[in-house]
Amino acid sequence: MKKYNVSILGASGYTGGELIRFLYQHPYVNITHVTASKHAGKQLAEVFPHLQKHTHLKLYNLDISNIPNDIDVVFAALPHGASAELIKDIYEKDIKIIDLGADFRLNEGNYKDWYGNHPCVDMLENAVYGIPELYKKEISDAKLIANPGCYPTSAILPLAPLLKNNHIKDDNIIIDSKSGASGAGRSPSIDLHFCEVNEGFKAYKVGQHRHTPEIEQQISDYVGKEIKVTFTPHLVPIDRGILSTIYVNLKEDLSTDDIINILEDFYKEAHFIRIHPKQEYPNTSYVKGSNFCNIGVYSNKKSGTAILVSAIDNLVKGASGQAIQNMNIMLDLPEFTGINTLPIYP
């Protein structure tokens, strides 16, 4: 049985840890190289004590010269800006790359507006936006995947079928999202200090979150016309999970059942999408630790509006699980290989 050699760049954060959790049990993968510049030289199990006894991998500096020649796939779980140059070099070596950062998700203009000058503009056209439920064919042919942001995944999956089929109006789409704290990463800061998060709930970066242009550009590209959204992120004092409550105006008279049918039909081949029956709605705990995206629907005929509620695990379908799903497709494996675990409840 052929095993692919995998490298994880930025293995000491939460998405890195989650890649390791799944890839260790992936039947066709060996993790042979991991980096974490600020922990270079340490054992991986020193920064992730829960991995003790399972791994003797050592953490390396982030440096192209450290990447072994026999690597087949690189996952980059790095802060934005940190990976672009390096990814260019890796790309040229004909290694498949899945970038979990933001560097290849936006076009040049959007990137400049929200992040600054892009470090390697010419690479942008090579990247495929990695939502497998929308771009399976493109992903299977790609060498470079821009793995979607967590909030955008939770917003685009319920919206795509309705926008693509022209069921909802383009304006006044409101995405009210709530995320667990692991979405903010593992670096200490006062905003993520335990007592500052626990027993509180807040909105943040109102009107100014960098996932806004990602949602707008990607959904616009997918449906072929410009879509604007209002997006508000909130912080929930839980480890994992994003729930997005999405408000749309219907173009036609669609009941809850109608919308459920549209979604069911659109996602009938999608292994990881689960549509709730009428009057049932997602809870982030229904998807915790798994690669599922759950979606619930409510249509208010009187006002001509509908509410879509989606839930994902931000570290899985919102990051590492989707990354592996993309890898599976690139390697022509069944897309659920190694990530077909049930949610952990409670």
Add this chain to the structure above:
Amino acid sequence: MKKYNVSILGASGYTGGELIRFLYQHPYVNITHVTASKHAGKQLAEVFPHLQKHTHLKLYNLDISNIPNDIDVVFAALPHGASAELIKDIYEKDIKIIDLGADFRLNEGNYKDWYGNHPCVDMLENAVYGIPELYKKEISDAKLIANPGCYPTSAILPLAPLLKNNHIKDDNIIIDSKSGASGAGRSPSIDLHFCEVNEGFKAYKVGQHRHTPEIEQQISDYVGKEIKVTFTPHLVPIDRGILSTIYVNLKEDLSTDDIINILEDFYKEAHFIRIHPKQEYPNTSYVKGSNFCNIGVYSNKKSGTAILVSAIDNLVKGASGQAIQNMNIMLDLPEFTGINTLPIYP
């Protein structure tokens, strides 16, 4: 110094407990009578061990004959339907009543649609809806207060100034609210079992929550025209706090600063309303344990929309604190008497 005798009907739940916490330290109040039918005969400190050594009050059955004659004020913290008849009898004895339940918040039609037949329709016109920041004069003259629901308080306070002054459109007002678990009361159920709530986040009763008609009717009455809203409640795994994120369409070109000024001006006499400076937003932890309502604002000129974010402690400004604020006004005391405590942080 005159002390008023107070009775609490339904003293064994969380709003009852919170009434006790504040009233014990109120300089002009003696709690002389408490009821809790299912715990009748027990000491209050048996159902609330945190009160041990502070009280020798005994819990009585809910029965008009048990209410002492010298009671000046009755707080009813009872399930809907349970209090209406009793309140009628108390009302006739010329005792001031503050009802924390839903029985006197809706007009006959709305009540029927959402709860069933009203037990004493003729009482409805006597009740004043107890948001002191909007109805101080009416409250001071009232004998019966319909103490507002927690979600409606969080929605009406930020909306009232903008709707009253005609700054926002009537349609497409979206209220996305998130509440801590104490809002659901103290009765055990699988939905409120620790492991079912902890580490999850969900929407519930989408499009069907009973606070929808309360918000619509009360804001309509206040501004003098019919307003419809879309309201979605969510459950946050914290004890206390409601954060409401409210999306509105502006009628005119108003910047964030403009809206802040409108709110500041409207609430310039309001002791418990705190408007955040630009680019700062509320966290439920900023109001925990206190009677404050914090409000933050974001205006998006490009889309002509604005976002209002409000935070209250659902058990205080959303229930018992506001009830005491109403009592103070009815008794001609400074409205903050006994409830002017700072939030507890963390």
Add this chain to the structure above:
Amino acid sequence: MKKYNVSILGASGYTGGELIRFLYQHPYVNITHVTASKHAGKQLAEVFPHLQKHTHLKLYNLDISNIPNDIDVVFAALPHGASAELIKDIYEKDIKIIDLGADFRLNEGNYKDWYGNHPCVDMLENAVYGIPELYKKEISDAKLIANPGCYPTSAILPLAPLLKNNHIKDDNIIIDSKSGASGAGRSPSIDLHFCEVNEGFKAYKVGQHRHTPEIEQQISDYVGKEIKVTFTPHLVPIDRGILSTIYVNLKEDLSTDDIINILEDFYKEAHFIRIHPKQEYPNTSYVKGSNFCNIGVYSNKKSGTAILVSAIDNLVKGASGQAIQNMNIMLDLPEFTGINTLPIYP
């Protein structure tokens, strides 16, 4: 590839759910029958919405006549007393049984003292106490496993090597244990209501918990002399995890390193035991969702005492994971089959 048919009695609780999570991914098992009397007739996914789309199993009444004839293994996750008679009938049909309840863990005298009359005393001698690290041989020959309690597992694993080899004194063994709320099951009660548990920490059943005789009897049986312990359980506001801090008096001069070596040596073949290096101690989050038991050690030479700290996931190594480990041994499979997942972090 031979697949074994498995029945789960009491599938709607947390240990039932955890059996399902692991067994669905077990390569040699089909779950073909599940019961939950109070939910009989419902789909399994109705009581566990996180399983939606993964199962069309229907829940049956608990009744011997409902158990299919081709069942190879029965897991009983039932309240004590509920399973004994039924287990007797199943036992006679030559089906392997793993009982996750308390009915077969104690001898007749202890059972009577702590639970009342035993429903089928004659079955007691057939049951093997299922800690695979201590009784692998006996388990492989058994037809009926008394799957250990969660607290006892966390206490016996660190103590067994030191008591067996006579390194610590028999008296004054103190076990101070802290458990997440899932250990108390899924039935609603005021004690497990979200707001009653969250943001609190308490000791409970001090000196009177039914796991005390289980710890004493089982550790006594294992080492061959009577051992008494002081055991205090506490409730931690988390979903999963038990941490036990165990205080012992040393018989001889043993350093921290010495004790670590003794444990390492004793458990050198044990796949699921992980001994921490000196000055590192377990966190329940290092084992969450996994079948590991982590152990840390501190020896105070001056006082001749040592502290052992153990951590398990109460639903996995403390219940369902260990049950499957026992099943694997009974079926002559590698003991980690289907349960060799990494912890989920965070």
Add this chain to the structure above:
Amino acid sequence: MKKYNVSILGASGYTGGELIRFLYQHPYVNITHVTASKHAGKQLAEVFPHLQKHTHLKLYNLDISNIPNDIDVVFAALPHGASAELIKDIYEKDIKIIDLGADFRLNEGNYKDWYGNHPCVDMLENAVYGIPELYKKEISDAKLIANPGCYPTSAILPLAPLLKNNHIKDDNIIIDSKSGASGAGRSPSIDLHFCEVNEGFKAYKVGQHRHTPEIEQQISDYVGKEIKVTFTPHLVPIDRGILSTIYVNLKEDLSTDDIINILEDFYKEAHFIRIHPKQEYPNTSYVKGSNFCNIGVYSNKKSGTAILVSAIDNLVKGASGQAIQNMNIMLDLPEFTGINTLPIYP
């Protein structure tokens, strides 16, 4: 009515915030000066948004020259070592000082062993250890209070009556303590990052926590003979609260009732000590936000051992509440002035 002017050194941490919460409502105190070197120049409400609208105090650098001349009482909530020199200067100005840090709690030898050389050894004899229930007289005469550590408060209060009256053996006293995260302060670190704490439970600094010598020295001083203890701290994922489970060996045959009586008698004048009836035990949630210390008792006659369980709010009775209690006594006010609030539940 005479008002005392108060200065808080180190006002931006959690104990600083808690001093402010209580002192703002203290009838005889004005907070007129606050410092926080790393936030010097900012408004207090910038570092504590929950205080918005309540204070226009500005934060100053920590510098003797910044302390106004009319200050009557200084609270120092500073890291150890940071305050000693400054406190010496303040002391000489005849201002009353309550030091919430560790600098004046230990004798010279212990300080050296656990912290290093003491910055002003000659001041040590002037400091009174501030447990009002044990040293009320000395506190009323003191100019400098060493406010006790949170863990030591939770351990000494239940132990003192039994040790003083010679009811328990000196050796083998085991203190197993569990603390909420606010006890570790407000400075960001990976160990206190939300996801690293939430949903975990761990022991830390096993056998090596600096509160061990404080407990040993202070309890030894109080009872007049050398006492050694085994002390293990644990981290609970809650904001506030310490629960200590204490195991002792009895010198004589004492029932649970006997011990309860001894404690009740010893603390009959103590406003803030609450002894639980037999078979009831403390929960940290029973004291949250208040200055109470709850104590529960279990005696096991067979083994001659007893278990004492205590609960305090680490930020109140374990820090700022006790500090104000000490101030009240120094100022000859009723000791509960300004801190007689009920616990906040839930």
